Amino acid sequence: MxxxxxxxxEPTRSMTVDEFKEWLRTYDDNHDxxxxxxxxxxxxxxxxxxxRSWKAKKAMESVDFNRNGTIDSATEMEKLVTFAQQxxxxxxxxx
Numbered sequence: 001m002x003x004x005x006x007x008x009x010e011p012t013r014s015m016t017v018d019e020f021k022e023w024l025r026t027y028d029d030n031h032d033x034x035x036x037x038x039x040x041x042x043x044x045x046x047x048x049x050x051x052r053s054w055k056a057k058k059a060m061e062s063v064d065f066n067r068n069g070t071i072d073s074a075t076e077m078e079k080l081v082t083f084a085q086q087x088x089x090x091x092x093x094x095x
Contacts (some may be wrong), residue, residue, distance in 0.1 A: 015094040017081055020060050026078075034070035035080075049088065 015023070024035060031034040035043075037060045044052035063071055063079035071080055084090040 013095065014091040016094055017092055020081060020084065020090065020092050021077060034072040036070050040071070044088075055088065058087070 019033060024028045024040075024043055025072050027039045027046070028035060029042075031038060037056050041052050041056040044056055049055060059080060060069070060071075065073075065076060065079075071077055081092055085092050
């Protein structure tokens with residue numbers, strides 16, 4: 001998995017929803033199947049996104065419906081995809 005982190009992904013790059021999810025899974029450091037705010041912040045750091053702490057916080061506020069501090073359901077992941085499209089300027093499309 002560490003090799004995947006070395007691949008640079010530009011925020012304006014087009015990708016499928018599955019590619020986005022797979023990329024995000026590479027930042028699931030404890031392999032629990034959930035994405036925490038810290039893991040999301042690390043993913044944004046890998047993209048060299050400005051204000052990554054603030055953006056990770058805003059993303060979690062927008063998508064973490066059960067307020068457990070992680071993105072852990074399919075619904076929350078779909079909301080994160082939408083958030084990334086709207087606020088992080090990712091071009092994510094259905095495959």
